[in-house]
Amino acid sequence: MTVADRNAIAADPAASPPASPPVFAPVRLRFVANRRDYWRLMIRGNALQAVTLGLYRFWLFTDMRRSLWAGTELEDENFEYTGTALELLAGFMMALGVLIPVNMALLYAFLTSGTPTMSTVIFVVLYGFGQFAAYRARGYRLARTVLRGLRFHQTGSGIIFALRGILWWILIFCTVGLAVPFMAASQERYRMRHTFYGNVAGRFEGSGWRLFRRGILLWVVVIAPLLYSLEQARQSIDWSAIQSLLSSENLQTIISAVKQVKGVSKAGTPATAALVWSTFSGLVLFPAFLAIAMRWWLGGVRIGGAALASDLRKRDIYGAYVRFLLYLLVFSIAFCVIGGIVAIVIIGSVSSVINFSVASTARDAMLAIGVIVAYVVFILGCSTIYQVAVRFRIWQLAVDSLIVSGLAALENVHARPAKATAFGEGLADALGTGSL
Amino acid sequence: MSTTGPATFYDGLTSARHDATVELVDGTLRINAGDGRALTEWRCAEIAPVSTPDGVLRLGLPGFHSTARLEIHDKVLADAVVKAGRPCDRTGLTDHHTRLRVVGFSLLAVVVLIAAGIWGVPAIADKVTPLLPIALDVQMGDIFNAAFRQQLDGMKDAKTLECGSADTAQAAAAKAAFIKLVGVLTAAAGLPLPVEVVMVHVKDVNAVTLPGGHIYVYDGIPASAMRVDEMAGVIGHEMGHVDHRDGVKTQVQSGGMSVLFGLLLGDFTGGGAVVFTATKLLQNAYSRKAESAADLFGATLMAKIGGDPHALGEFLLRLSGSAAPQDHFLLDHPEAQIRAAAIDQVPQPSPMKALLTPDEWTALKGICTGD
Numbered sequence: 001m002t003v004a005d006r007n008a009i010a011a012d013p014a015a016s017p018p019a020s021p022p023v024f025a026p027v028r029l030r031f032v033a034n035r036r037d038y039w040r041l042m043i044r045g046n047a048l049q050a051v052t053l054g055l056y057r058f059w060l061f062t063d064m065r066r067s068l069w070a071g072t073e074l075e076d077e078n079f080e081y082t083g084t085a086l087e088l089l090a091g092f093m094m095a096l097g098v099l100i101p102v103n104m105a106l107l108y109a110f111l112t113s114g115t116p117t118m119s120t121v122i123f124v125v126l127y128g129f130g131q132f133a134a135y136r137a138r139g140y141r142l143a144r145t146v147l148r149g150l151r152f153h154q155t156g157s158g159i160i161f162a163l164r165g166i167l168w169w170i171l172i173f174c175t176v177g178l179a180v181p182f183m184a185a186s187q188e189r190y191r192m193r194h195t196f197y198g199n200v201a202g203r204f205e206g207s208g209w210r211l212f213r214r215g216i217l218l219w220v221v222v223i224a225p226l227l228y229s230l231e232q233a234r235q236s237i238d239w240s241a242i243q244s245l246l247s248s249e250n251l252q253t254i255i256s257a258v259k260q261v262k263g264v265s266k267a268g269t270p271a272t273a274a275l276v277w278s279t280f281s282g283l284v285l286f287p288a289f290l291a292i293a294m295r296w297w298l299g300g301v302r303i304g305g306a307a308l309a310s311d312l313r314k315r316d317i318y319g320a321y322v323r324f325l326l327y328l329l330v331f332s333i334a335f336c337v338i339g340g341i342v343a344i345v346i347i348g349s350v351s352s353v354i355n356f357s358v359a360s361t362a363r364d365a366m367l368a369i370g371v372i373v374a375y376v377v378f379i380l381g382c383s384t385i386y387q388v389a390v391r392f393r394i395w396q397l398a399v400d401s402l403i404v405s406g407l408a409a410l411e412n413v414h415a416r417p418a419k420a421t422a423f424g425e426g427l428a429d430a431l432g433t434g435s436l
Numbered sequence: 437m438s439t440t441g442p443a444t445f446y447d448g449l450t451s452a453r454h455d456a457t458v459e460l461v462d463g464t465l466r467i468n469a470g471d472g473r474a475l476t477e478w479r480c481a482e483i484a485p486v487s488t489p490d491g492v493l494r495l496g497l498p499g500f501h502s503t504a505r506l507e508i509h510d511k512v513l514a515d516a517v518v519k520a521g522r523p524c525d526r527t528g529l530t531d532h533h534t535r536l537r538v539v540g541f542s543l544l545a546v547v548v549l550i551a552a553g554i555w556g557v558p559a560i561a562d563k564v565t566p567l568l569p570i571a572l573d574v575q576m577g578d579i580f581n582a583a584f585r586q587q588l589d590g591m592k593d594a595k596t597l598e599c600g601s602a603d604t605a606q607a608a609a610a611k612a613a614f615i616k617l618v619g620v621l622t623a624a625a626g627l628p629l630p631v632e633v634v635m636v637h638v639k640d641v642n643a644v645t646l647p648g649g650h651i652y653v654y655d656g657i658p659a660s661a662m663r664v665d666e667m668a669g670v671i672g673h674e675m676g677h678v679d680h681r682d683g684v685k686t687q688v689q690s691g692g693m694s695v696l697f698g699l700l701l702g703d704f705t706g707g708g709a710v711v712f713t714a715t716k717l718l719q720n721a722y723s724r725k726a727e728s729a730a731d732l733f734g735a736t737l738m739a740k741i742g743g744d745p746h747a748l749g750e751f752l753l754r755l756s757g758s759a760a761p762q763d764h765f766l767l768d769h770p771e772a773q774i775r776a777a778a779i780d781q782v783p784q785p786s787p788m789k790a791l792l793t794p795d796e797w798t799a800l801k802g803i804c805t806g807d
Contacts, residue, residue: 032489048535052542054707059530059538066487073489080486080494080505085530085538100695107691108572148453149446149505198451368713375709413451415503 026309027407031399032078033071035392041067042387046380057429058088068392069145072399075407083144083422088429091140091422095133095430102129124166130431131162135191136424142195143420148410153418156194164190177223181211188297197303198413205307206300214292222282229274291317294398305409312401317394324389331381339374346370441513443467445475448504458506458513463520465495467506478506480520493517549696553718557692558725565685570629573684577648580683584646592637599635599655599804610803613796617668620791624741625675633671635803641755645674647683655804661751664790664797669734669748676733682726689722690715724771731775735782742789749776 045060062085069081106122139154168183185208192204291314298310354362445456445467456475459466465478478497486505488494493514495506508514530538589597600611618633625631631649641656651674653667661667677683697711735745756772792800 034489048539049707052539053546053710055542055545056538059535063530070487070489078488078492078494080488082486082503096695103695104691107687146503146505148451149448149503150451151503372709372713376707379709410451415449 026403026405027075029399029402029404030073031071031396032073033067033392033396035388035396038064038067038392039388042384046384046387050376050380058085058092061085061088064387065141068395071396074147074404077148080146081141081144082146083140087140087422088425091424091426092429093426094421094423095426099129099427099430126431127169128162128166129427131165132158133424133427133431135161136420137422137428138191138424139420140422140425143418147197150198150413150415151418152195152197153416153420154191154194155196156190158424161187161190176227177219178212181215182208184208184211184293184297185300188300192301195303196416197410199416200304200409200413202301202303204300205302206296211293211296214296215289218285218289218292222278222285225274226278229271233268233271287317287321288314290394294394295401298398298402303410304413305406307405309403309405310398310401311403312398316397320390320393320397323393324386327385327389328382331385332378335378335381339377343370439513439516441508441510443510443513444507446503446505446507447475448502456506458508458517460513460516460520465506465517476504480517483517485518550714553693553696553714554721557689557696557718558722560692561685561688564688565681568681568684568688573629573681574648576684576687577646577650580646581648581650584644584650584652588636588638588652593639594637594804597636599637606799606802609796609799613792613800614803616796617664617792617800618671620741621668621671621675621737625672625679625737627675627678628681629678631675631678633674637804643670643674645677645683647681647687649678651675651678658801658803660755661801662754663744663747664792664800665738665744665747666751667800668743668791669738669745669751672734672737673730673748674734675737676730677726679733680726680729682730685726686719686722690719693718728775728778731779732782735779739782739785741791742785742787743791744788745782745784746776746780749779752776752779 041060041063045056045063048056049060062081062083065081065083069079072079102125106125110118110122135154135156135158139158142152142154145152164187165183168179168186172179172183185204185206188204188206192202195202291312294317295310295312298308298312301308350366354366439460441458443456443458445454446452447454454475455470457468457470459468460480463480465480465483467475467477469475478495482497483495483506484498486494486496488507491509493508495508495517496502496504508517585597600607600614614633614635622631627649629649631651633651633653635653635655635658638652638654639656640654641660643651643653643657645651651671653671653674657667657670661670693715697715731748734748738745738747752772753776
């Protein structure tokens, strides 16, 4: 039954039954946002970001979320994002109030000790902050997500989530990445256990082992050769010789002498080859990894009796990336042609004032400004293309891949108060760990 | 006049869908259930549209706590409601007016932040640095010094890094002259922490001061100095950096800059380059200020020990190649002339004393040639 049918019934009270018996077959979500509108939004937004040195981002992010949420449709009902840019700005200011003293303390600690241990401590502290921020930011977004007149919300503690993240990363480090699926499952279980739609709690039913089985081939292809070559290097190189070399003061003698140490040249070539292979295969296989991880993640989400399933296909994700590369190529060519013409016109029009064949401060300043402007325009253009061709497209693919069953469970949910400030959003923004 | 039509109503208390009829009468929306029971009434002046895809009008009451929603798919009714309510954009996106205001305020904020970068940060660094313990300079100096020595080791053009370390009478005489000169300067300088001045085998006319009183003089200085006062002026200038604790001050300044420009601004792709350039330009301005202050300190110190305070200015002018101002659109190297003019403001003592004997100066000039 569509909304139009319902409205027809509603318009004629006699035909309306007291409670229409709903049909609860599995329902596919639909993505209905207009890509052309999104292009316009992103191009304008990124241009304004450049003009305002990034301060426009709070408004742009809010508009992006409003478009994406509104474009996500479940049974003729659209999600709604109710957050505002001013909330994000306020959250950012709050985050600065915390981060500035923390950064100053870390800088002081680093300047006065400067040991590798201190660097590790700083890294762990910042990682913990990032995890905390990501969790609290998720809470903010959920509390601003409305469906059928009810909010989502998140309970649980960002500190506990961050501590769990740190412990998991220690385990991942010790298992050279093999623990990643189990971390993903465990952390998602924590997140979803504390996620509510009104008074209905969510949970996560994806298993770490299943992701492990689906992803192990990628790990074998990308990571294993690197580990093998590093292990070979560890065995063949005479480490005591290198140890004694490092006690010397002169860096250049160290570098030239290291090459002479037994085993270095023998192990160096395979290690470099393995590194190149890992980087290359990692890039090529990343979309496959993304598809596997997203499908697994989406398919494990439950809200009360409602269950998600996803039939996201790897080739669609690859399609998004291939299209991105094509757009990038076209944009680069257009940028060079148009940029060249603009440069010639500008140089031609000021050549009566500035002699470009003689070095002068004015010429250098002109060139520097030109390079910076060109760089910013190019990078922002690439970023805009990425936001639409990859991020927007993957959102669309993910939404269109979703099938919800057991929707009956969401028919009579009761409201629960949802409170969350944008502090986490601000923190995530300042730390560069923010996301949509 | 009244317009009536079907709609879907969510009361914000449960997720239940209410098939409703809506009646628009005199600026009020009467929302009734399918069976005619009144659900609620909204005044058009209060309601606001919220973001929806094309073709749907979704209304709510303003304020975070109200999540009741009314959805109208009927175009005639939707248009009538929009007409009766506040003029609005149905997409719920940031409108043109807000956008202009945001851009205006952001530009203002950028101007304020740049002003804070030009005047605020150095002023705060000047105030904060004296409050920090000297122990910080020393600890920082130890770390910087170890790294810098390793770097110099890669650049040296002799077997040893330090000049005058050969086991010859010539080297011993040169070393003694150097120690005498540094001793005279140090005694008069009254620095807040002990200094260590080292001559190094690096082919460059330069001298470097690290935090914690570590001064490195490259072998180009004695080679191109025409008299001892020029070399003493350079060392005096470096002692100025020690006195003003410029190493620590630079760290405080760059910390302040990274807060202003790294955290507040530039958080967009490509923004890093803009921020990097702005920070570099401002830091150049700071360092020019620090250089002038060190020049003044060095010249005053020279006058105090009876040397020629103007020697440093002459040395700078000679190095910059020309004493005549160039007739470019903007001057290429105005620094040396401006710096020399400022240095000349310090009066010469009368009578002036020789800081070293001619023999000692000859030995010192050759300090880096004997190894």
